[in-house]
Amino acid sequence: MQIQFYFKEKFKHKFVKNFLTLLSGSVIGQLIVFLTIPILTRMFSEETFGIFALFSSTVILLKILATLNFELAIILPKRDKDAINIFTFNIILIFLFSLLLLLLVFIFKNNLASLLKIEQLSGFIYLIPLSVFLMGNISALEYWNNRNNKFKNISAGTISKSASMSLFQIITGASSFKSVGLIPGMVAGQFFNFIILIKLSLKSVLILKNQISLKRMLYLISRYKDIPLFNTMLTFINNLSNELPVILISKYFGFGPAGIYGLAVKVAKTPPGIIGQSISLVFFNEASIIYNNGGNLYLLLKKMLNKLFLLALAIFIPIFIISFYLDYIFGENWKKTGLYVRILIPLLFLSFLISPVSSIITILNKQKTILLIDVFKLISRFIAIYVGYRIFNSIIVSLSLFSGIGIVFNVLILIYFFKISKQSKFNVYN
Numbered sequence: 001m002q003i004q005f006y007f008k009e010k011f012k013h014k015f016v017k018n019f020l021t022l023l024s025g026s027v028i029g030q031l032i033v034f035l036t037i038p039i040l041t042r043m044f045s046e047e048t049f050g051i052f053a054l055f056s057s058t059v060i061l062l063k064i065l066a067t068l069n070f071e072l073a074i075i076l077p078k079r080d081k082d083a084i085n086i087f088t089f090n091i092i093l094i095f096l097f098s099l100l101l102l103l104l105v106f107i108f109k110n111n112l113a114s115l116l117k118i119e120q121l122s123g124f125i126y127l128i129p130l131s132v133f134l135m136g137n138i139s140a141l142e143y144w145n146n147r148n149n150k151f152k153n154i155s156a157g158t159i160s161k162s163a164s165m166s167l168f169q170i171i172t173g174a175s176s177f178k179s180v181g182l183i184p185g186m187v188a189g190q191f192f193n194f195i196i197l198i199k200l201s202l203k204s205v206l207i208l209k210n211q212i213s214l215k216r217m218l219y220l221i222s223r224y225k226d227i228p229l230f231n232t233m234l235t236f237i238n239n240l241s242n243e244l245p246v247i248l249i250s251k252y253f254g255f256g257p258a259g260i261y262g263l264a265v266k267v268a269k270t271p272p273g274i275i276g277q278s279i280s281l282v283f284f285n286e287a288s289i290i291y292n293n294g295g296n297l298y299l300l301l302k303k304m305l306n307k308l309f310l311l312a313l314a315i316f317i318p319i320f321i322i323s324f325y326l327d328y329i330f331g332e333n334w335k336k337t338g339l340y341v342r343i344l345i346p347l348l349f350l351s352f353l354i355s356p357v358s359s360i361i362t363i364l365n366k367q368k369t370i371l372l373i374d375v376f377k378l379i380s381r382f383i384a385i386y387v388g389y390r391i392f393n394s395i396i397v398s399l400s401l402f403s404g405i406g407i408v409f410n411v412l413i414l415i416y417f418f419k420i421s422k423q424s425k426f427n428v429y430n
Contacts, residue, residue, distance in 0.1 A: 018151050018282045025155020026274040029162035034270065036166040041263070041330040043173030044182060050246075050255030052182040053262030057243035059131045064236045066097040066136040068228035072362050073220070074143040075288055081211035082220055083147055089217045090140045098133035105129055124180065127187050134190035141197040144205070146285055153200040157193040165189025230367030234374060241378040245385060245402060252389040252398075257336075261399070264340035267326065272315050272352040279308070284359035291363050298421040304357055305414075312352045316345055340399060347403040350410035357417065364420050370413070377409040 041049075070090045077083050105125055138157065145153045169185030172178060221228075250258040283304060291297055323338040323345075330337060361370050384405045388398025 021151040023278040025158045026278055029158040030270050030274050032162040032166050038329050046259035047255040048181045049259030049262055053246045054250050055183050057246045062132045063135045066094045066132050069231040069235050071140045071143040073224040073227050075147045084208040084211050085216045086220050087144050088212050094136035098129045102129040124183055131187050134194045138193050141201050148204055157197045160196045161189040161193035164192040230371055234367050234371045237374045237378050241381050244381055248385045253395050257395050260336050264337045268341045268344050268348050276352055276356045279356040283356055287363055301421045308353050312349050316349050343399045343403055347406040366420050380405045
């Protein structure tokens with residue numbers, strides 16, 4: 001009880017402060033993006049947005065393979081000399097994978113362009129390895145700054161990414177280079193985010209450079225082997241499950257509907273995502289410390305979910321109301337966006353409760369069970385979208401079935417989180 005009370009008092013103010021720091025950066029960054037979307041929807045077609053969404057989905061999935069989720073392990077060790085070795089290994093891993101990916105793109109350029117259906121932008125297919133490299137390094141640097149409680153650095157990077165991406169995309173849309181679409185702007189935003197984080201993080205990394213050793217890296221790779229073995233597959237399958245609609249809608253219904261879906265997801269996921277991502281980073285930090293010191297994870301999880309539920313109501317009720325007026329905001333060509341948003345809201349409501357606290361899987365080393373659940377979820381979601389296409393030839397049916405399947409699995413995962421947090425008694429990494 002004394003330990004529990006100590007951590008409760010110690011982290012109450014710190015948690016709020018760190019959360020608000022991350023939140024402010026996310027709010028400013030996403031506000032910039034949201035203010036530019038109505039401009040971009042009048043500059044670019046739904047098909048262009050669909051190509052952009054498919055490119056983004058591809059990079060998100062490849063980034064997981066590039067990092068093998070080792071950035072998660074940066075926070076876990078008690079000692080900084082261990083953390084710097086994990087961080088260094090993560091950077092090396094990203095560089096080697098991106099180099100291999102560039103080689104594959106160079107050799108199989110035409111095949112990949114055909115697969116992604118971006119033949120008209122085949123010259124920009126080389127941006128895939130660059131984007132993966134930047135995204136992977138940004139993630140590693142964010143976790144490094146998270147460990148060191150440098151949340152202002154993360155916020156600065158987020159704002160620079162949003163501002164540079166939005167500005168670049170608007171300039172592209174207003175210029176004679178409009179045909180290149182939205183993809184170069186996304187990569188430009190990642191580049192500026194990467195540069196800002198490097199500049200702000202370099203000092204804290206160089207201080208520990210003498211602690212870096214191959215022997216220590218190999219030991220830590222072995223110690224945290226469950227992360228690449230299970231977390232990578234877990235995260236890949238989970239992200240593939242989330243990105244599946246973009247991939248399958250592009251294939252079955254075309255890039256126009258995929259673009260509308262992509263915009264609907266952005267509208268419905270961004271506001272909760274701003275808060276959720278900030279909570280997630282801080283929760284992972286605090287939950288790791290509490291668990292390492294014998295605190296009560298179940299109590300932390302319960303209190304966090306109660307707060308998340310109230311936040312979800314405050315976020316999704318306005319989104320539901322606004323969804324009826326999105327055609328006035330984005331233009332007449334985007335009328336169906338509001339309908340897609342309303343179909344997705346119940347699923348995203350539950351996802352908002354789960355995502356910020358999902359790091360409990362890594363902390364308690366429960367990747368195997370969640371992996372099994374996510375495999376069944378992925379298969380079920382594929383069947384749902386395919387049935388909507390093959391039997392009903394309706395994207396509305398596909399999205400409704402997709403959302404319904406997601407709701408069922410999210411409820412099961414939420415119940416599982418409560419169960420494992422109650423049973424947590426020992427630190428599996430010590």
